[in-house]
Amino acid sequence: MKINKKMLIGLHLGNGYGSQSGAWRMPGVDPMSYTSFDARVKQAQAAERGKFQFLFLPDGPGAVMTDIETEAPAFNLDVMMTLAAVARETEYIGLVATGSTTFNEPFNLARQFKALDVMSQGRAGWNAITSSGEDVAANYGRRIPSSEDRYGRAHETIQLIQSLWGSWGKDAWIHNQKTGQFANKDQILPINFQGKYVSSRGPLYIPPSEQGQPIIFHAGGSPNAHELAGRFANVVIGAAFTIEDAKAQRNIFRASAKSYGRDPDEIKYIPGLMTTIAKNRRTALDRRIKLGGDSLIQRLGYLQQMLGVALDPSRINEPISKVQLDVARPSRYDPRSANALKIAKEGWSLRDILAHGVIDYHPVIVGPGVEAADHMQAWFEAGAADGFWISPDVNADGIDAFVNEVVPILQERGLFHTEYEGKTLRENLGVTDQYGIDPRV
């Protein structure tokens, strides 16, 4: 590990309530947060108070609404409009949104992310993904293309967009009122990009931002994702349940970057972490039980499969018996099973085991801040992560809980910065400015 290297932290900003589906019903939560831009701004400001490097706004594009009767859609009304609002009312935090390369006109993506970059004084990042859900495709009147075509189009789209971003040279915008020269035409060049999937003449009509142009993020874990991220991305939004898996994934992305002639340190691997931070484990578990409601117990059947033992719903408040624990084996089909068994062996009731979030989308910390800090330190120091994107259970108080209870511990341990390094996202992520067209392309 490099001396003085610090971890990066991002905040998952989704539907305005938090990562747990019951978040919208909690006391103290504005039930209309889904449509409230005030709520997003307040949450972004809380993360900025905690010196988070960036906000991460996932997107389908388009939200699945299968459980709309009882649950909020997962995403923002519109990620770009949300970040435009946040850009005006924050100063340092990076603004990263998902934008599908499958269902967007590249020129439209280019102008909107560059506009965000300019309006935020150089704090924009684009999570360039491909879309794979047929429900999303149906909203665009299409079917999902083959994986080859999706990634083929994604590579071209990123190239095209980086070229448009770079179509104004660093000093192209003169705006000299005395001489009457608005711009140096020789430094504003068409891109004449002609691909198999996408094309554009250009140039874009937007001057460089304070960081030149937005940073590329990518989310995904397939070989296609490794390749795309290795070629273009500075940050990978990852998902891993174990330190070993995270380490392996991080190394694959680093190797991929190297294969494209890049310094592996140019790509940061950031897995997810879900948090319920409270003064102690019991209080945190009770909060999760309240959040989960009936849906918590409905997961018992799945826990059974993870552990390979029959679990009795009528004994939901009792621990798993010694006899059963002796025969329980973690399922090889679910990487979360070992952790579930470990929790079970600590003697928690079935309800409490589930309340630990053993069946959630990422590792979950349910307990005091120090437990989150320990988890993050262990992963970071093992080379399993360059940082984490945090999904609090309930945004209304969960971001503050992380900022107040976890961040100071990380800072005391020298693992997290105490001030922003600069005002642009590139400065705060340690990524060099980018002007003109990426020479790698």
Next chain:
Amino acid sequence: MKINKKMLIGLHLGNGYGSQSGAWRMPGVDPMSYTSFDARVKQAQAAERGKFQFLFLPDGPGAVMTDIETEAPAFNLDVMMTLAAVARETEYIGLVATGSTTFNEPFNLARQFKALDVMSQGRAGWNAITSSGEDVAANYGRRIPSSEDRYGRAHETIQLIQSLWGSWGKDAWIHNQKTGQFANKDQILPINFQGKYVSSRGPLYIPPSEQGQPIIFHAGGSPNAHELAGRFANVVIGAAFTIEDAKAQRNIFRASAKSYGRDPDEIKYIPGLMTTIAKNRRTALDRRIKLGGDSLIQRLGYLQQMLGVALDPSRINEPISKVQLDVARPSRYDPRSANALKIAKEGWSLRDILAHGVIDYHPVIVGPGVEAADHMQAWFEAGAADGFWISPDVNADGIDAFVNEVVPILQERGLFHTEYEGKTLRENLGVTDQYGIDPRV
């Protein structure tokens, strides 16, 4: 004319400088206004102080940059990001942006305008246009489709988008924390729109705004535009140089609305007006001369064609001679010619004739506020306009000049409202709320 009917006023918000190409160089103008969202917000607030009903942001999409060496591009960096910023820092003014039906995925347009509508508490309007510039098409790697295909796609795109906007019933969003019901699934329906050009399953995942859904605007004067606007639009962004032409156009749009079974009063015809407001004509002309610089005199050749007489550039500071004025005839090929001849006959120098803006894109008022008020009153009372969209010469002080010098006169004459009628754009334009799918479709 209906009793108590008032005119509507919109502000043209473009590149941040103003409608005159020299605006960016004027004293007191921030030469970086092109990238300044602060500037846009300030300008929007100035218009709101003047009780303007709406801001109008044109878009190509994409800006032409042929004169980038000396002139700013004509449009905003991104119209939606600009309006997102403005939405958060204004309260009443309507937010109307151009969105091309030719070069956007309908689902993306639908979500972004609806998000704007929700974030502004019901103040959004969509100027649904077709794109016809090959330079724009080239940025999308295409050619401009035939007029039939462009308008065919436009009709379908608006239908599809209004259906998506209406896919949540008025009371679909329950968000009842006690019962745990987030939404009423029975009131959220797929649209299953299957067109020749565009398709979408839906539903959209965004609840209704305070006005239900955004208002449709249209800009254009062709038979295709008459038909599209007559079918869908509540406001037409028009362009007419004479009261007769404006009256004829307004009547055509009204007749088209009627042919679609609508009340003609549901469609408002709003031609443009450009303004240089100063304490008197001389001061206003001097301001235009300073703004125009050398480019003013370069238009002499064209003025010659408009009047049918030879004009000597060396006599730029002299009026046209009596002999020449006697033989001068307004060109039948340019509807601005009669006005140019009228100005010439008033005895102004060649430079001053040009400084009157006789070759500009819309009628131009160069003089004290009362001249603008007189123009607007005459057109309004003749049934030539339901209002005007105003393009000040220089936004930095030109909006304030209009608000301070023209608006009070219109209000005194009972031609313009003194307070906003409500908080939504529909309330302020007198358009009924729209929920669910438009029954006309």
